[in-house]
Amino acid sequence: MRSTIAAAALAAAALVASCGSDDPPEPLRLQTLVLQDSDLPDAFEAFARGPALRPEGGAGRRGDRTRFGRRGGWSVSFRRPGSAATAGPLVVVSRVDEFGEAEGAERALAEVGAELRRVGRPLAPPGIGAESVAVVQTRGGTAPARFYTIAWRDDRLTGSLRVSGFALDADDALALARTQADRMASALRPA
Amino acid sequence: MLSLRARAQLGARRPAAALAAAAVAALVAAAPADARQKPRFDPPPFSGVFEFGDVTPATQLTECPQAGLRGDDPLDQRERDAVERISDRSNDTRFNQDYACFPQNETTVAINPLSTRNLVGGSNDYRLGFSYSGFYASTDRGRSFYDGLLPVPSLPDADSFDSAGDPVVAYDREGVVYFSEIAFNRTDDSGGIFVMRSTNGGFTWSRACVPVDATPDDPTDDASRCNPGAGDPRQPGDGVVTFNLDDNDEADASIQFDDKEWMAAGPRPDGVGPQCFTPIQRNPVDCNPAVVGSDRVYVTWTRFAAVEPFESEIFFSYSDDQGRSWSPAKPISGSAPFCAFGIGSKCDFNQFSVPTVHPRTGELGVAFENFNTPDENQYLFVRSLDGGNTFTAPTFITPVFDVNYPTAGEERPDCTDRGQSGGLDVLTNTCFRVNAAGNVVIDKRGGAYADDYYLVMSDNRAGTNGSSNTDVFFFKSTDGGKSWVGPTRVNDDRSQLPAGTPRDSFANGNFGNDQFFPWVDINYNGQLAFGFYDRRLDEDSTRTEWPMSRTRAGNYLSWFFGAGCRIERADSRDCLAPGAAKIPQPTEPQDQPDGTVPGQGASYTTDDIANSRVSDVPSNFDYSFRAGIFAGDYNAVAYPNFRTGGSRDALGLWTDARNGRGSGGPDSSQPGRNPACEQSDLFGTYFDPERQSTGSSVDQSPFEFTPCPKSVRDRSDNRFNEGD
Numbered sequence: 001m002r003s004t005i006a007a008a009a010l011a012a013a014a015l016v017a018s019c020g021s022d023d024p025p026e027p028l029r030l031q032t033l034v035l036q037d038s039d040l041p042d043a044f045e046a047f048a049r050g051p052a053l054r055p056e057g058g059a060g061r062r063g064d065r066t067r068f069g070r071r072g073g074w075s076v077s078f079r080r081p082g083s084a085a086t087a088g089p090l091v092v093v094s095r096v097d098e099f100g101e102a103e104g105a106e107r108a109l110a111e112v113g114a115e116l117r118r119v120g121r122p123l124a125p126p127g128i129g130a131e132s133v134a135v136v137q138t139r140g141g142t143a144p145a146r147f148y149t150i151a152w153r154d155d156r157l158t159g160s161l162r163v164s165g166f167a168l169d170a171d172d173a174l175a176l177a178r179t180q181a182d183r184m185a186s187a188l189r190p191a
Numbered sequence: 192m193l194s195l196r197a198r199a200q201l202g203a204r205r206p207a208a209a210l211a212a213a214a215v216a217a218l219v220a221a222a223p224a225d226a227r228q229k230p231r232f233d234p235p236p237f238s239g240v241f242e243f244g245d246v247t248p249a250t251q252l253t254e255c256p257q258a259g260l261r262g263d264d265p266l267d268q269r270e271r272d273a274v275e276r277i278s279d280r281s282n283d284t285r286f287n288q289d290y291a292c293f294p295q296n297e298t299t300v301a302i303n304p305l306s307t308r309n310l311v312g313g314s315n316d317y318r319l320g321f322s323y324s325g326f327y328a329s330t331d332r333g334r335s336f337y338d339g340l341l342p343v344p345s346l347p348d349a350d351s352f353d354s355a356g357d358p359v360v361a362y363d364r365e366g367v368v369y370f371s372e373i374a375f376n377r378t379d380d381s382g383g384i385f386v387m388r389s390t391n392g393g394f395t396w397s398r399a400c401v402p403v404d405a406t407p408d409d410p411t412d413d414a415s416r417c418n419p420g421a422g423d424p425r426q427p428g429d430g431v432v433t434f435n436l437d438d439n440d441e442a443d444a445s446i447q448f449d450d451k452e453w454m455a456a457g458p459r460p461d462g463v464g465p466q467c468f469t470p471i472q473r474n475p476v477d478c479n480p481a482v483v484g485s486d487r488v489y490v491t492w493t494r495f496a497a498v499e500p501f502e503s504e505i506f507f508s509y510s511d512d513q514g515r516s517w518s519p520a521k522p523i524s525g526s527a528p529f530c531a532f533g534i535g536s537k538c539d540f541n542q543f544s545v546p547t548v549h550p551r552t553g554e555l556g557v558a559f560e561n562f563n564t565p566d567e568n569q570y571l572f573v574r575s576l577d578g579g580n581t582f583t584a585p586t587f588i589t590p591v592f593d594v595n596y597p598t599a600g601e602e603r604p605d606c607t608d609r610g611q612s613g614g615l616d617v618l619t620n621t622c623f624r625v626n627a628a629g630n631v632v633i634d635k636r637g638g639a640y641a642d643d644y645y646l647v648m649s650d651n652r653a654g655t656n657g658s659s660n661t662d663v664f665f666f667k668s669t670d671g672g673k674s675w676v677g678p679t680r681v682n683d684d685r686s687q688l689p690a691g692t693p694r695d696s697f698a699n700g701n702f703g704n705d706q707f708f709p710w711v712d713i714n715y716n717g718q719l720a721f722g723f724y725d726r727r728l729d730e731d732s733t734r735t736e737w738p739m740s741r742t743r744a745g746n747y748l749s750w751f752f753g754a755g756c757r758i759e760r761a762d763s764r765d766c767l768a769p770g771a772a773k774i775p776q777p778t779e780p781q782d783q784p785d786g787t788v789p790g791q792g793a794s795y796t797t798d799d800i801a802n803s804r805v806s807d808v809p810s811n812f813d814y815s816f817r818a819g820i821f822a823g824d825y826n827a828v829a830y831p832n833f834r835t836g837g838s839r840d841a842l843g844l845w846t847d848a849r850n851g852r853g854s855g856g857p858d859s860s861q862p863g864r865n866p867a868c869e870q871s872d873l874f875g876t877y878f879d880p881e882r883q884s885t886g887s888s889v890d891q892s893p894f895e896f897t898p899c900p901k902s903v904r905d906r907s908d909n910r911f912n913e914g915d
Contacts, residue, residue, distance in 0.1 A: 045854075047817075048817065048818065066443075077609075077610065077818075079818075081736070082738065083738050084738055090738065090739060091605075091609075093608050119601040137604055139603075139739075139742070140739075145605065145738075147604045162604070164605065164608060164739055166739070
């Protein structure tokens with residue numbers, strides 16, 4: 001009898017645990033997962049910072065902000081004074097989006113990756129997070145502006161970083177992307 | 192021909208996704224809605240004030256430049272910079288009187304027909320940190336102003352809307368002035384179109400009342416009140432053209448959205464009596480004779496549907512009791528053989544409607560841009576001779592070459608990085624949104640002039656995706672809008688896309704400078720007055736706070752320009768360029784050909800149209816709003832609507848960034864700055880449209896790059912410190 005009760009208790013506990021695992025994860029503090037002022041040289045200043053309320057790319061108010069189970073996003077943009085002669089990044093845009101499940105983030109990144117490869121020149125995957133993509137775009141003539149975009153997924157988060165300027169290379173973007181990726185990883189897997 | 196954008200869309204089989212791809216390329220975001228939720232082509236844009244309802248981030252400034260405020264600046268402790276010193280020598284009049292350091296943009300203005308000393312302007316006014324409708328009233332012909340924000344419409348739950356904008360002002364013949372706006376929430380989809388009324392020249396205004404249904408269980412009973420509680424004396428429904436209540440308390444586009452309204456007032460045509468309506472069901476009822484207006488007030492707008500196929504038809508409503516009750520909303524954009532994609536050839540993707548009314552006959556015309564096209568868009572026109580009870584089918588005015596604007600997103604990642612929405616049109620060197628829209632106005636005279644219409648718009652037919660060269664074009668109809676003659680290029684500077692350079696390309700070059708945001712009005716003498724932004728005077732500037740947006744010298748700073756021409760003979764070619772021709776009414780959807788199209792070169796300009804610089808100083812719109820992404824969607828030009836004026840001078844009112852400064856970088860840093868330094872104001876002046884004078888001796892260089900004031904000293908010697 002006792003063993004029966006114990007078994008029932010174990011089953012109930014398992015059920016409770018099982019129910020608990022189906023609960024949606026607690027929302028993360030997304031503003032802490034993007035690049036922070038301290039991640040950039042002093043010359044940079046944030047000129048836009050806030051929740052990413054709607055999907056990028058929707059001209060107007062169309063756009064399903066819950067696509068693929070998206071729960072929210074956060075974006076911060078930094079800039080520094082400079083010109084075409086300034087070495088390194090001039091504008092840095094850091095963004096994170098949170099999804100209910102990893103599958104949603106995976107599907108979102110797949111879609112984004114396809115678009116990135118369509119509009120930019122693909123670079124070797126930078127190996128950030130579970131999967132990642134990187135491209136470079138250029139615009140302008142004799143001193144073209146360069147736009148490096150790195151996007152990646154870590155569990156149910158997607159992150160992205162765009163770094164632009166005139167005299168810069170992929171390493172400039174990669175270093176900042178790794179900084180942001182570390183923040184995201186720490187939030188997902190606290191020590 | 193199919194543009195780059197159109198080809199990308201068709202090739203992708205998910206056209207709207209191509210637009211979304213632009214910004215998706217920039218950032219990992221929640222991706223755009225799937226294909227079945229998207230229109231099949233370029234959708235019309237929503238209002239700028241909806242996109243940019245607030246001015247976050249409000250980061251850090253305690254005082255800001257205040258050029259244009261006359262009299263003492265009682266709190267100003269700053270050293271004036273070069274831009275402010277130059278600007279303070281200007282005779283341009285600043286309409287907004289606030290010290291808030293937040294933007295005002297998107298202008299409208301009207302002059303009292305009973306007293307030209309009284310005028311009222313309007314704008315999106317962000318002085319609270321987010322947009323409401325600002326009004327600016329003068330009783331001394333614009334020498335001084337009283338200004339404020341319009342009352343916010345009351346809602347059935349006694350709450351108020353979060354934001355408002357898209358301002359329009361119009362007088363009726365009795366001198367009652369009306370102010371229309373869209374108002375909406377930012378955290379759900381509730382919104383609508385509202386009209387406020389002032390009987391004292393724009394100094395105090397009515398408050399719109401969304402009615403509370405007093406008998407919610409009986410849909411046939413329109414008994415209602417203005418507040419959940421008793422005692423509100425307003426007439427239920429006063430000022431409510433439309434109201435859309437959200438169905439799920441989420442900002443998810445689950446209900447229709449009414450946007451981009453415009454308004455006009457004029458007499459009811461012969462045989463049309465006043466008609467009023469109940470506040471909720473909009474059933475016709477007799478009007479209270481005590482409040483019947485001299486004129487019928489007309490409002491048109493775009494209704495963005497929330498269900499497939501996500502139409503955006505032009506809707507219409509009117510009021511005969513000075514805005515207290517409104518007719519049921521009805522679509523007027525109709526069907527035509529040249530409208531593609533729509534079921535039954537419906538012209539059901541539109542934006543930028545503007546009505547105009549003849550001040551004697553009450554004839555009503557409405558022009559709007561239509562997007563039911565294989566590629567380039569089109570301007571259409573409908574007309575009513577019975578006060579809006581019936582409308583003609585649309586007639587075709589002109590193709591609109593606005594699919595080859597530089598576009599934020601994949602074409603302009605610099606603009607996406609600055610916060611511009613992907614898919615929105617921008618200009619070379621800058622990132623503020625633009626559009627091709629203008630307005631239509633009916634000739635105010637009688638006789639053979641009485642059904643003559645004049646339309647102005649702008650587009651990039653002489654530029655490319657890689658280098659914009661937008662021009663302002665004029666079209667004329669002398670037969671009630673049945674046929675149109677044009678184009679005539681209004682701006683008289685150089686503009687020519689070289690033969691063999693496809694406009695649908697990323698070809699770079701200097702094909703001419705941009706002119707945009709045009710408006711036109713006409714006085715009783717047949718004098719047309721145009722106003723528009725013009726970049727022709729910036730020939731060689733190179734400095735900018737946003738170097739990655741700069742790909743071409745010059746074509747950066749913007750002045751407000753005027754132009755004018757007199758229609759002296761009815762049914763004539765007055766004000767038309769030699770190349771302007773009667774535009775055939777298409778019998779099928781049009782795809783414009785490759786190569787040079789009408790509107791470029793000398794044969795499309797005429798010496799009849801004078802050009803003149805109106806603003807004394809330029810604007811750097813990189814300093815107008817956040818990171819230079821919004822400067823309003825339109826400008827204003829006005830004559831008095833009735834005969835009392837007679838003046839040749841027209842009143843122009845424009846968004847002006849002379850008091851904006853850059854916020855980025857250490858040069859602009861100021862500890863504790865709040866708000867940011869980017870801002871714009873409303874400046875206006877009377878100008879003679881027949882004057883030909885396009886030069887300027889102002890030193891432009893300070894306007895190219897001037898950071899925010901570095902510091903505000905806490906002066907111990909300031910004039911308020913009396914030392915006791």
